[in-house]
Amino acid sequence: MRAFIWWVVICLPVSWAALGCVDPIEQTLAGTVDVIVVDGTLTNRAEPQQIILNRSRADPLSGRFGVLPITKATVEILVDSAQVISCLESVDGTYRLPSDFKGLVDHAYQLRFTLSDGTRYASSTQIMPEVPPIERLSVAFNATSLPPGLYSFGFRAGYDVLLSTRDPATQRNYYRWDWKLIEKQHWCKSCYKSVYLDSLQEQYLQNGQLVTTRKAVEACVESTVNPLDRDYYNDYHCRTPCWEIITNSTINLFDDQLSNGGALANRNVGQVPLLTRQPALLEVRQLSLTREAYQFYQRLQQQTQNTGGIADTPPSAPVGNLHNMANREEVVVGFFTASAVSTARQWLDKTDATRLPYGSYDEAGQIVQFDDELFYSLIRRVPVLGQSATPFAPGAPPRLITAPCLAGTNRTPIKPEGWQN
Numbered sequence: 188m189r190a191f192i193w194w195v196v197i198c199l200p201v202s203w204a205a206l207g208c209v210d211p212i213e214q215t216l217a218g219t220v221d222v223i224v225v226d227g228t229l230t231n232r233a234e235p236q237q238i239i240l241n242r243s244r245a246d247p248l249s250g251r252f253g254v255l256p257i258t259k260a261t262v263e264i265l266v267d268s269a270q271v272i273s274c275l276e277s278v279d280g281t282y283r284l285p286s287d288f289k290g291l292v293d294h295a296y297q298l299r300f301t302l303s304d305g306t307r308y309a310s311s312t313q314i315m316p317e318v319p320p321i322e323r324l325s326v327a328f329n330a331t332s333l334p335p336g337l338y339s340f341g342f343r344a345g346y347d348v349l350l351s352t353r354d355p356a357t358q359r360n361y362y363r364w365d366w367k368l369i370e371k372q373h374w375c376k377s378c379y380k381s382v383y384l385d386s387l388q389e390q391y392l393q394n395g396q397l398v399t400t401r402k403a404v405e406a407c408v409e410s411t412v413n414p415l416d417r418d419y420y421n422d423y424h425c426r427t428p429c430w431e432i433i434t435n436s437t438i439n440l441f442d443d444q445l446s447n448g449g450a451l452a453n454r455n456v457g458q459v460p461l462l463t464r465q466p467a468l469l470e471v472r473q474l475s476l477t478r479e480a481y482q483f484y485q486r487l488q489q490q491t492q493n494t495g496g497i498a499d500t501p502p503s504a505p506v507g508n509l510h511n512m513a514n515r516e517e518v519v520v521g522f523f524t525a526s527a528v529s530t531a532r533q534w535l536d537k538t539d540a541t542r543l544p545y546g547s548y549d550e551a552g553q554i555v556q557f558d559d560e561l562f563y564s565l566i567r568r569v570p571v572l573g574q575s576a577t578p579f580a581p582g583a584p585p586r587l588i589t590a591p592c593l594a595g596t597n598r599t600p601i602k603p604e605g606w607q608n
Contacts, residue, residue: 220245223257223308225509225521227298229264229290230474230528231315236284238262238274238298243520256280257302265297268312290525292317298509298523308519311479311508315525316360318475323351324531325453326469328539332458337436339567340550344542346535348457348471356448361481362441362473363526364456368433369468369603373558374570375425376590378407383423383573383588405591421573422562429592430599430606431561433462438488440481461537461544463560468605469533480524483507532605 220243227238240257256279264272264284274282282300290296298310332345354360376383384404391398410421439456443449459469476484486505507522537544546564548554555563562570575585592600 223509223519223521224254225298225308225310225507225519225523227521227523228474229284229296229315229525231290231292232528232530233289235286236288236290237277238282238284238300238523240280240282240300259303260300262298262300265299267295268297290315290527292527294525296525307512308509309512310523313477313480313508313523313525315527316358316475316477317355318362318473318527318529319352319355320529321350321352321471321473321531324471324533325349326459326533326535328461328541329458330542333460334458338460338545342460342545344461344540344544346459346461346469347455348459348469349453350456350471350473350531351450351452351454352473352529353450354443354446354448359447359478360443361476361478362443363476363481363484364439364441365472365474366435366457366459367470367472368459368462369470369606370431370433370463370561371465371467372429372431372561372592372598373424374422374562375429375592376407376423377566377570378421378423378573380410380419381407382410382421383590384408384576385588385590420568420571422570423573423588423590425592426589427592427600428602430603431565432597432599433460433565434597438484438491440476440484440488442481459535460564461540461542462546462564463544464537464540464547464557465560466537466607467535468603468607469535470603470605471531471533473529473531474526475528476526477524479508480522480526483522534605534607 222243224241224243225238226241229236240260240262242255242257244253244255258276258279260276260282262274262276262282264274266272272284272288274284277283292315295312295314297312299308301307326346326348329345329347331343332347333343335341335343337343348366350364384406386401386403386405389400389402391400435457437458441451441454456471456473483505490505506518506520509519509521509523511517511519544560544564546555546560546562549563549569555569559570573588576588592598594600
């Protein structure tokens with residue numbers, strides 16, 4: 188959800204609507220907007236659980252927005268109004284719960300955090316609702332699956348994701364569906380007007396003996412190979428197997444008001460782009476939502492997917508369930524919630540595709556190399572292999588420089604569960 192929240196904060200910050208049990212409060216902000224944005228969803232799965240705190244701030248002169256991570260905050264999760272779980276800052280603005288933490292259905296969770304200046308914030312309490320299992324998952328190639336305008340040159344080919352589940356009849360239920368497309372990545376580093384250096388050879392005297400060692404660098408460094416100062420990139424292959432993670436850019440929600448207790452059969456829960464000819468792995472997540480979370484994401488959905496018409500009212504960034512404990516008038520954007528999750532995976536061999544993938548040809552209509560398709564899909568340029576490095580040993584061939592696959596939100600060096608080759 189982070190991408191959606193930031194899209195609204197950065198692109199649509201004209202008026203802000205505070206959501207809650209009272210009527211929305213419209214707050215018009217000038218070019219000096221300075222708001223805290225929170226993103227955090229606890230789940231019942233054995234996976235990294237984290238809270239992300241950022242500040243969205245507009246430049247007082249240009250009005251352009253920037254995003255700054257909030258560091259050195261004290262972040263805690265209150266469980267059932269009794270147990271306090273502390274989060275540790277792993278990278279700037281990202282606070283992780285202990286690695287063995289998993290949420291439990293029907294238990295209550297509240298986020299509390301204190302900034303370095305002592306300002307305290309808290310969320311409403313969220314009780315994790317149960318989620319039914321995904322009974323069946325299927326995909327169907329569709330040459331016009333994607334909405335118009337999402338990709339350049341009118342590209343719309345992809346896979347419709349169809350899901351079946353059974354909605355419990357005992358209570359009102361709310362759902363959200365997300366997907367991850369996992370593709371093999373062959374390029375791990377790009378250096379703009381520079382080259383990548385994996386290590387340096389150093390020599391020094393020790394007890395009268397010349398000692399040679401290697402020092403890790405693993406960074407882009409200035410190059411003297413380009414005297415004309417033209418724009419250029421050097422790109423480097425992955426040193427180890429690496430996988431790219433592409434996630435959905437739209438919100439898919441469901442309220443069971445009209446089908447409580449019935450079967451949800453072949454519901455379309457996503458449109459996955461056909462990016463490459465390589466086989467890929469699709470993971471679909473079915474999340475339970477509290478009523479409060481559903482209402483927040485519904486407003487976010489309306490603003491990110493239903494705006495743009497000439498008669499549309501000006502959109503407003505949705506304020507969620509967090510507040511300044513000493514100043515309720517302060518606007519805090521984002522949402523903290525707890526969701527149970529069920530997942531299903533589908534291997535995509537792509538043999539049923541009747542269109543060329545998005546990354547298979549460049550703007551001139553030239554075919555892109557098989558291993559370069561994903562890079563071209565994401566970056567929209569053909570990779571340029573970086574130059575080899577000087578060998579460490581005299582007379583040895585030049586060293587082929589590669590880059591590590593760094594784990595992150597959109598990339599992993601760990602073979603995904605369900606990967607077939």
